[in-house]
Amino acid sequence: xxxxxxxxxxxxxxxxxxxxxYNKEKFLQDALAGWIVAVIAIPLxxxxxxxxxxxxxxxxxxxxIAGFIISAFGGSKVQIGGPTGAFIVIIYGIIQQQGLxxxxxxxxxxxxLLILMGLFKLGNIIKFVPYPVIIGFTAGIAVTIFTTQMNDxxxxxxxxxPADFIHKWICYFEHWRDINWWAFAIxxxxxxxxxxxxxxxxxxxxxxxxxxxxxxxxxxxxKYGGVTSITTIGDLYTLxxxxxxxxxxxxxxxxxxxxxxxxxxxxxSAFTIAMLGAIESLLxxxxxxxxxxxxxxxxxxxxxQGVANVVTxxxxxxPATGAIARTMANINNGGRTPVAGIIHAAMLLLVLxxxxxxxxxxxxxxxxxxxxxxxxxxxxxxxxxxxxxxPKSDFIVMFVTFILTVIFDLTIAIEVGMxxxxxxxxxxxxxxxxxxxxxxxxxxxLQNDIRLHGNDLEKLHIPPHTEVYEIDxxxxxxxxxxxDEISQRIGDEGQKVRILRMRKVSFMDSTGIHxxxxxxxRSQRCGMTLVLSGVNEHVFKTLEKAGLVQKIGKENIRxxxxxxxxxxxxxxxx
Numbered sequence: 001x002x003x004x005x006x007x008x009x010x011x012x013x014x015x016x017x018x019x020x021x022y023n024k025e026k027f028l029q030d031a032l033a034g035w036i037v038a039v040i041a042i043p044l045x046x047x048x049x050x051x052x053x054x055x056x057x058x059x060x061x062x063x064x065i066a067g068f069i070i071s072a073f074g075g076s077k078v079q080i081g082g083p084t085g086a087f088i089v090i091i092y093g094i095i096q097q098q099g100l101x102x103x104x105x106x107x108x109x110x111x112x113l114l115i116l117m118g119l120f121k122l123g124n125i126i127k128f129v130p131y132p133v134i135i136g137f138t139a140g141i142a143v144t145i146f147t148t149q150m151n152d153x154x155x156x157x158x159x160x161x162p163a164d165f166i167h168k169w170i171c172y173f174e175h176w177r178d179i180n181w182w183a184f185a186i187x188x189x190x191x192x193x194x195x196x197x198x199x200x201x202x203x204x205x206x207x208x209x210x211x212x213x214x215x216x217x218x219x220x221x222x223k224y225g226g227v228t229s230i231t232t233i234g235d236l237y238t239l240x241x242x243x244x245x246x247x248x249x250x251x252x253x254x255x256x257x258x259x260x261x262x263x264x265x266x267x268x269s270a271f272t273i274a275m276l277g278a279i280e281s282l283l284x285x286x287x288x289x290x291x292x293x294x295x296x297x298x299x300x301x302x303x304x305q306g307v308a309n310v311v312t313x314x315x316x317x318x319p320a321t322g323a324i325a326r327t328m329a330n331i332n333n334g335g336r337t338p339v340a341g342i343i344h345a346a347m348l349l350l351v352l353x354x355x356x357x358x359x360x361x362x363x364x365x366x367x368x369x370x371x372x373x374x375x376x377x378x379x380x381x382x383x384x385x386x387x388x389x390x391p392k393s394d395f396i397v398m399f400v401t402f403i404l405t406v407i408f409d410l411t412i413a414i415e416v417g418m419x420x421x422x423x424x425x426x427x428x429x430x431x432x433x434x435x436x437x438x439x440x441x442x443x444x445x446l447q448n449d450i451r452l453h454g455n456d457l458e459k460l461h462i463p464p465h466t467e468v469y470e471i472d473x474x475x476x477x478x479x480x481x482x483x484d485e486i487s488q489r490i491g492d493e494g495q496k497v498r499i500l501r502m503r504k505v506s507f508m509d510s511t512g513i514h515x516x517x518x519x520x521x522r523s524q525r526c527g528m529t530l531v532l533s534g535v536n537e538h539v540f541k542t543l544e545k546a547g548l549v550q551k552i553g554k555e556n557i558r559x560x561x562x563x564x565x566x567x568x569x570x571x572x573x574x
Contacts (some may be wrong), residue, residue: 001260004491006300008284009379010118010119011118011299011302012075012300012301013072013235013256013300013338014074014075014076014077014258014300014337015072015074015338015339015342018077018337018338018339019219019337026183026336026337026339027339029334029335029336029340030334030336030337030339030343031094031343032334033333033340034339034340034346034347035344036205037080037329037330037333037340038343038344038347038351039205040146040205040207040208040326040329041063041323041326042060042204042208042211042351042359043207043208043362043367044082044083044326044374044439045082045083045348046059047059047367047370048084048085048318048371049083050236051145051148052083052190052572053091053092053096054091054316054466055236055237056233056239057244057316058238058317058318059083059238059318060351061080061312061317062312062318063082063245064345064352066081066308066309066312066317066320066449067081067313067341067344067345067348068313068342069081069308069311070281070305070308070322070341071338071339071341071342071345071486072341073300073303074294074301074304074305074338075123075297075298075302076285076289077288077292077336077338078288078292078330078331078338078340078341079281079284079322080340081308081320081322081343082326083171083318083321084320085142085145085371085375085378086138086276086378087273087320088141088144088145088148089141089405090101090273090319090411090569092148092163093409097165098262098266099330101249101400103318104313104314104316104385105249105263105313106269106273107273107312108310109266109267109274110270110273110274110277111305111306111309111310112306112310112439113306114274114275115306115307117278117306118299118306123298123299123301123302124216124298125278125279125282126278126279126283128217129279130397130421132398133397133398133418133522134283134401134416135384135398135412136397136417137402137405137410137413137414137417138380139379139381139398140295140401140404140406140413141378141405142375142379142380142402143379143405144165145374146372146375146376147165147169148371149371149375150368151172152365152367152424153372154180154183154184154462155180155181155182155187155229155230155231156172156174156177156178156179156181156499157231165206166407175350180230181330181510182229183209183231183363183560186214186230186369186436188208189259189364189369190210190227190369191210193206193209193213194206194209194210194369194371194373195331198318207370207373210366211362211370213421214362216363217365218232231363231364232360232361232362232364233360234359234360235364236364238360239352239356239357240356241356242352242353243349244315246318247314248314249313255530257288259487265350269411272410272414273309275321275414276321276410277305277319277321278302278321280300280321280322282298282301282302282326283322284322285298285301288327288328288331291328292331296502305320315568325377338519358470396418396420397421401417401420429473429474433471434472436466436469437469437470438470463497463568465495465497465572466496466497466498466499467499467500467516468564469498469500469501471504473504473505474507475507475508475511475512477506477509477510481555495526495528496528496571497529498523498528498530498531498562499530499531499564500516500530500533500537501534502532502533502534503534504537507542508537513543513546514550517551518523528554529556529571530552530567531556531557532552532556532557532558532564533558533561534558535557543557558570
């Protein structure tokens with residue numbers, strides 16, 4: 001007896017299988033790759049933490065703990081986990097509404113959802129998210145990230161800036177006189193360094209070069225130039241010398257609120273975090289598979305992502321997922337096993353332990369420059385322009401998702417984008433499904449289910465008092481109205497047999513079954529016999545379960561049109 005549920009099939013971390021043939025050469029490759037990825041991750045983790053509304057410590061802690069768990073227990077050999085730009089919008093919104101405690105609880109809930117998705121083998125979920133939806137919300141997130149960096153880039157010093165897009169820009173224009181030109185200069189220098197440094201040396205991350213140079217410039221300006229108006233990380237945050245002690249989120253349930261109410265309020269945000277984490281991590285793993293020639297275990301990956309998001313909040317961390325850019329950097333620098341990701345997490349831990357004071361000297365304007373480049377790379381503007389030339393329905397889905405992400409909320413954007421994609425898909429399917437009728441003869445040269453005898457290509461004549469209809473496409477609720485219009489004609493005088501050709505019907509849903517049953521009942525009332533032709537095995541089983549095979553009669557269900565026409569002759573002669 002085949003085992004229905006095997007936990008080993010669902011959860012099989014790549015680390016365990018790769019260690020069986022691990023050697024010194026692989027370790028040296030992984031160590032180098034892990035070190036380089038850590039260098040890349042330092043500014044990104046800090047920047048994502050600050051932009052999300054928490055702080056640099058939270059960003060680094062997330063990269064360390066989540067990065068370790070995702071590498072150690074994930075389903076990809078080369079996946080690098082940590083905070084990403086995609087979460088900035090949703091994290092900032094949760095903090096604005098529910099505070100830090102709300103964020104921690106929502107992250108834990110999202111982690112549980114990811115674990116359940118993995119356990120229930122929903123690892124192929126990425127295949128069901130339309131490409132226009134992914135491009136739409138990704139581009140929308142990129143625009144939102146760019147918008148959030150204007151305050152630090154121009155050094156305006158705005159506290160409690162509005163969360164929504166339009167009011168945020170209004171606030172910026174109202175404070176244009178507060179621009180700190182020193183900070184703006186640092187931001188522009190950072191952008192130029194990041195853009196042009198890779199043309200000189202691709203091995204050293206441009207963001208790291210920008211941080212080192214601008215930090216040195218700010219230090220010199222403060223020490224010798226008397227310029228103290230350029231805000232640094234240390235001016236706003238205090239970095240601890242190590243990983244924070246794990247603790248439970250503090251629940252401040254006031255005004256009669258309950259934990260159940262809090263969970264209910266946070267569920268939409270938690271669901272968005274889970275979906276975003278699943279999509280980004282599985283996309284990253286799929287891209288990595290194409291480069292290294294491997295195949296990841298999507299369900300294992302989801303479980304690892306879930307565990308990381310359950311554990312990290314207890315240390316004050318934020319949502320994490322697989323990071324495409326860091327994963328590709330890992331591959332390009334020789335990383336081929338999860339050990340590289342573990343070393344990356346260990347290197348970040350050393351930074352947090354020993355380099356906290358240096359991190360505090362990084363100017364905020366420099367981080368703004370880093371994130372502006374991230375938003376540009378994330379925008380996918382080339383795909384955006386390409387979809388503008390695609391079918392109009394795809395562009396509409398993408399554009400609506402993009403606008404909703406920017407103007408309103410990521411949760412709403414994904415929900416509406418998916419719904420719109422489904423509606424437009426059903427519309428296209430409905431338009432593509434054709435219902436044909438034959439009243440006199442059928443041309444065998446245009447059919448593929450007619451049995452020919454020798455070279456006999458004569459047209460098949462339809463017996464008198466017989467009509468033949470053919471459904472070309474799936475028989476589901478999307479074509480219900482179209483078929484109802486035709487089925488209403490049953491009752492034409494003189495008709496005794498109606499043949500329904502179903503050779504091109506790949507599946508039937510409950511609406512299709514209901515319509516077919518109504519067709520059968522109408523035929524009975526009018527003294528007509530319904531004969532089915534070309535029913536495939538899958539559709540036949542569906543009809544059998546619904547009890548329609550017994551009603552229609554097996555003798556009236558034929559494998560090909562020849563048999564159906566022969567059955568019609570028998571019925572007419574009775």
